Amino acid sequence: xxxxxxxxxxxxxxxxxxxxxxxxxxxxxxxxxxxxxxxxxxxxxxxxxxxxxxxxxxxxxxxxxxxxxxxxxxxxxxxxxxxxxxxxxxxxxxxxxxxxxxxxxxxxxxxxxxxxxxxxxxxxxxxxxxxxxxxxxxxxxxxxxxxxxxxxxxxxxxxxxxxxxxxxxxxxxxxxxxxxxxxxxxxxxxxxxxxxxxxxxxxxxxxxxxxxxxxxxxxxxxxxxxxxxxxxxxxxxxxxxxxxxxxxxxxxxxxxxxxxxxxxxxxxxxxxxxxxxxxxxxxxxxxxxxxxxxxxxxxxxxxxxxx
Amino acid sequence: xxxxxxxxxxxxxxxxxxxxxxxxxxxxxxxxxxxxxxxxxxxxxxxxxxxxxxxxxxxxxxxxxxxxxxxxxxxxxxxxxxxxxxxxxxxxxxxxxxxxxxxxxxxxxxxxxxxxxxxxxxxxxxxxxxxxxxxxxxxxxxxxxxxxxxxxxxxxx
Numbered sequence: 342x343x344x345x346x347x348x349x350x351x352x353x354x355x356x357x358x359x360x361x362x363x364x365x366x367x368x369x370x371x372x373x374x375x376x377x378x379x380x381x382x383x384x385x386x387x388x389x390x391x392x393x394x395x396x397x398x399x400x401x402x403x404x405x406x407x408x409x410x411x412x413x414x415x416x417x418x419x420x421x422x423x424x425x426x427x428x429x430x431x432x433x434x435x436x437x438x439x440x441x442x443x444x445x446x447x448x449x450x451x452x453x454x455x456x457x458x459x460x461x462x463x464x465x466x467x468x469x470x471x472x473x474x475x476x477x478x479x480x481x482x483x484x485x486x487x488x489x490x491x492x493x494x495x496x497x498x499x500x501x502x503x504x505x506x507x508x509x510x511x512x513x514x515x516x517x518x519x520x521x522x523x524x525x526x527x528x529x530x531x532x533x534x535x536x537x538x539x540x541x542x543x544x545x546x547x548x549x550x551x552x553x554x555x556x557x558x559x560x561x562x563x564x565x566x567x568x569x570x571x572x573x574x575x576x577x578x579x580x581x582x583x584x585x586x587x588x589x590x591x592x593x594x595x596x597x598x599x600x601x602x603x604x605x606x607x608x609x610x611x612x613x614x615x616x617x618x619x620x621x622x623x624x625x626x627x628x629x630x631x632x633x634x635x636x637x638x639x640x641x642x643x644x645x646x647x648x
Numbered sequence: 649x650x651x652x653x654x655x656x657x658x659x660x661x662x663x664x665x666x667x668x669x670x671x672x673x674x675x676x677x678x679x680x681x682x683x684x685x686x687x688x689x690x691x692x693x694x695x696x697x698x699x700x701x702x703x704x705x706x707x708x709x710x711x712x713x714x715x716x717x718x719x720x721x722x723x724x725x726x727x728x729x730x731x732x733x734x735x736x737x738x739x740x741x742x743x744x745x746x747x748x749x750x751x752x753x754x755x756x757x758x759x760x761x762x763x764x765x766x767x768x769x770x771x772x773x774x775x776x777x778x779x780x781x782x783x784x785x786x787x788x789x790x791x792x793x794x795x796x797x798x799x800x801x802x803x804x805x
Contacts, residue, residue, distance in 0.1 A: 372695070379692040387665070388698050394662035395709070402706060541750075551703040559706040559733040627721035 350439075354446060355432040357422060357565035363432070364571030365389040367603065371574070389571065396564035404557050407465040415462045416558070416565035422454030423572040429505055429577045431588075436506060443503045452535065452576060455569045456482045459544075462566075463554025474553025477544040477618045481534060484622040485541070488629035489531030491637060495524040496584040498640050505580075509588045518585045518644070523636040525585045527629055532577045535607060536570065540613040541621055552581040578602050662682070664789045665711070666698040670708035670732065674725050674761060677717025677749070679775040680742035687778040699785065705731040710788065713765070716744040716751045717758045729765055739784055739790075740767045743774045756763060 350356055369387040375385025403409050428438040429448040437444070456478060463475025497503050499520075500511035534541040538545045543551035555566055582589050582598040589595040616624065675680055688694055688701055702708050705728045717725060729736070740761040743749040751757050761767055768791065771784035 375734050376693070376695060379690050381690045382696050384695050384698060385665075385694075388695075391662050391665035392699055394658065398659045398662060399709075399735070402731070547703040552707060556704045557706055563707060563795040 401560035419458035426451035485534035673720035680714035
């Protein structure tokens with residue numbers, strides 16, 4: 342019975358197909374909301390599904406320069422990383438499928454695997470745009486990753502555990518958003534950086550460097566990277582909602598809270614123009630990390646006072 | 649209905665609903681390019697049909713060419729076309745892309761786009777209005793759905 346349960350968990354719910362479908366739906370919500378903010382009608386509901394299906398059926402051009410095996414393998418690793426992290430977070434308000442002490446760190450780094458693979462994929466060709474995109478992707482990774490991680494660890498410190506379901510259980514419906522407002526803002530904006538959304542889309546700035554690290558990708562590889570990005574959107578939203586907005590109990594709560602968060606993200610995306618890569622790095626290291634460290638100082642002192 | 653047919657229908661459905669375009673100026677006076685950009689603005693909102701402007705030829709399905717092909721642009725045009733993955737389609741926008749237009753017979757012109765690439769749809773006009781460009785794209789998508797070519801000719805007559 343356990344084997345069947347594991348297989349269902351991995352391939353259908355909550356991992357695998359369910360997360361893929363959820364990711365594409367959230368991508369549609371994101372694009373639709375963006376369109377409405379810009380006074381457009383926006384894409385139809387099946388748009389991300391059609392995009393992915395079309396890309397999967399297209400020819401895949403493998404560049405002669407660079408390692409062909411890496412070129413084909415990196416998208417798979419990226420998507421696998423994103424899908425694996427779905428097993429440790431409460432997707433759809435369900436309990437995390439698996440959990441162990443420290444799974445918070447594992448889930449966060451599995452999400453970073455996508456960015457890392459994108460960077461490597463860009464560096465694996467001799468195309469100039471890919472190389473510039475890869476450099477920017479990795480530079481941005483090093484700038485937002487530390488503040489984002491610290492922001493996500495804030496609730497963990499309060500709960501005295503690094504296990505996702507225990508953190509949520511310990512918060513017990515308390516909205517950390519009000520106890521740790523700085524952490525929430527850094528986590529939310531860090532999510533924008535992680536997903537390379539505006540204003541942090543310098544790595545794929547289409548007006549400057551064509552499509553960034555994924556310039557050389559066509560067909561299947563591009564589809565897998567895009568799917569990974571969609572899955573990451575859902576998981577990031579789930580984690581922030583679960584940690585800072587009083588947990589996600591049940592499907593209606595999950596949908597409501599993640600959609601409210603997504604609305605916030607769309608608002609920031611449509612209000613702010615693209616930052617240069619040096620401005621991105623400056624913002625994170627001058628403001629993001631300092632603010633979140635100040636938050637940590639308060640947290641540690643508070644914990645000391647309580648003990 | 650066989651299994652193969654179902655898969656083919658699904659592929660066609662995906663292709664028709666997600667045409668990503670690459671825009672290339674083969675020597676146009678920029679009039680058609682401005683109209684293409686106007687077509688992509690929120691007023692006409694082509695994202696409704698899944699149309700997206702892509703920077704990289706590797707991501708594109710439809711190559712939109714404007715203007716007569718100049719001697720200099722020819723190699724670049726061919727290269728961009730070769731870089732696009734199959735299946736790919738070409739739309740010639742404007743009188744110059746169709747026949748050479750006012751540039752016909754110039755010393756630095758090869759001619760119309762058809763002399764260099766296989767063109768699927770011609771959109772006449774100098775420059776064509778955004779509505780005409782949208783109509784051209786819709787014709788192309790209709791052609792993808794039903795590849796019988798005679799339908800449009802009868803309609804035109």
